[in-house]
Amino acid sequence: MDSEDDMHDACTSDDYDRDEDEDSDMIPSDEDGDEIGDDESDYGFDDQSADIFQPSSKCSQINFVILSEAEIRQRQEQSITSVATVLSVPRIDAVILLRHFKWSVSRVNEEWFADEQGVRRSVGLLERPTSQSTPMAIEPTCGICFELRSVDRMKAPAFCNHSFCDICWTGYMHTAITDGPGCLTLRCPDPPCGAAIGDDMIMSLVSEEDRNKYMRFLLRSYVEDNRKAKWCPAPGCEFAVEFVPGSGSYDIVCKCGHYFCWNCLEEAHRPVDCETVAKWILKNSAESENMNWILANSKPCPKCKRPIEKNLGCMHITCTPPCKFEFCWLCLGPWSEHGERTGGFYACNRYEAAKQEGVYDEAERRREMAKNSLERYTHYYERWATNESSKTKAISDLQQMQTVQIEKLSDKQCQPVSQLKFVTEAWIQIVECRRVLKWTYAYGYYLPEMEQAKAQFFEYLQGEAEAGLERLHLCAEKDLQIFLEGDSPNAAFNEFRTRLAGLTSVTKTYFENLVRALENGLSDVENSRSGKGASSKASGSSKGKSGKIRILGGGGGGGAGSRNGNGGSSRGGGGGDDHWSCDNCTFVNVNGATACSVCNRVRPTAAF
Secondary structure: OOOHHHHHHHOOHHHHHHHHHHOHHHOOOOOOOHHHHHHHOOHHHHOHHHHHOOOOOOOOOOOEEEEOHHHHHHHHHHHHHHHHHHHOOOHHHHHHHHHHOOOOHHHHHHHHHHOHHHHHHHHOOOOOOOOOOOOOOOOOEOOOOOOEOOHHHEEOOOOOOOOEEHHHHHHHHHHHHHHOHHHHHOEOOOOOOOOEOOHHHHHHHOOHHHHHHHHHHHHHHHHHOOOOEEEOOOOOOOOEEEEOOOOOOOEEEOOOOOEEEOOOOOEOOOOOOHHHHHHHHHHHHOOHHHHHHHHHHEEEOOOOOOEEEOOOOOOEEEOOOOOOOEEEOOOOOEHHHOOHHHOOOOOOHHHHHHHHOOOOHHHHHHHHHHHHHHHHHHHHHHHHHHHHHHHHHHHHHHHHHHHHHHHHHHHHHOOOHHHHHHHHHHHHHHHHHHHHHHHHHHHHHOOOOOOHHHHHHHHHHHHHHHHHHHHHHHHHHHHHHHHHHOOOOOOOHHHHHHHHHHHHHHHHHHHHHHHHHHHOOOHHHHHHHHOOHHHHOOOOOEEOOOOOEEOOOOOOOOOOOOOOOOOOOOOOOOOOOOEEEOOOOOOEEEOOOOEOOOOOOEOOHHHO
């Protein structure tokens, strides 16, 4: 997971000590946030869309609060009322002060009582002018458009006597609102004057459209000026998230169902850190892999230098018009110099001779390196993308299960819906595990190749977790259909319930072990090296077609390993002489264990 340095990226340590009190009014409290707190305490289970993304291995303490726009406005009003009451200032002044100090009530109070006049000057709350002693002209001149206007059309801010006509004021405010949130700190248009313009004057002069824009900017400023709050990055979502520092997890699940990382705002990617995710996303979108593919699978035309791919046929290549240069694919020499004497259409003696002399070594080496790099990237990207597709399909299946199939299953098996919760729990676990598994492939891609022990341990944990997930997914997707399609209650349903619940629990344990190991940087490998030496090291592995290295389990789920006699994996059946395989979850246990280390099922007597 992310280090402490990552946490400081979002909230710097130098500011936290000072701002802990400043922002306390922006965090729900027992006095002013009971209603919000009660509504949010179990939001993940009241909203079906949020249920889908509920993490299986999340912290017991929720370290974030979801805020709707109504709740944000309520907090704004509470802050405005508090400042206006404590400082004995009008509401308009309180809004200007809070905007300047980024909606921190404690900071407003602290600065105000320390230097009231200095604060007034800095925010534009100048002393309100007294009524003019000399009467104003019947038709005064506007200082902006220099037109004669009637007295009732001349307007001045509350904090100065600079009067301008309502037309110029409206145009000035409209331009500021169109330019963006800077309109929230609007000042008098007279150059030497720095008086603030209150929102009451703005609301009275601008159009309905501009009023809505201004109020929208004011609402959003409450979140965007607060370092502990952010808007949910999901398209169209209008919820904000307030993060409470102190927890090591950045995973956030919004009421809209979007599951994201607080630190980088990308999709939640635990256990992979934000830096690795940023590199992976950049690599997926960059042109570097296109260039690698071109380098690995094509050669440049000797004349025009355009890349050419050869997939079939002989070595006689003709470049496309307008070049039309004919050359040999192997040595890139003109085809006019080739023929039967150089090996015909399917060989090139010149190339073979030059290759033996080392002429093409550098070009071939670069092409081979590009090809290997491309194959490695493709291996990880395809599996990353496949798990993303599987996760999307699992979310769709979960929604279908919650809205339609759970009622159907209840009717078919004569079971109350409350007794079928194990089915939705299994699908929720599948969604979460697909997300975790997807990001482990990004982790594996950037794992240093020279750290072979860590790579083997990682692939073992990943392989065990993936195998458990596939069993769970198969059971929830295929085996469940038998009970959905039947016409009457099936006697085997209770056995299915036990099996699916057991697979859900076992898969959760596998992924918790995987997440814990990756967040710790696979430190168990280093600990095993400095501990018991060779007895705690992985001594063997087997690699299948999918590229997964399986180290045979031992000692509580994954620290040690052993190699069977033929050098392959000895999982399945009863196991070898030094280990045995659990019939329930298929985990490979050491021979001395009397119960499975993962699911705690007692070892069959025949296996002793």
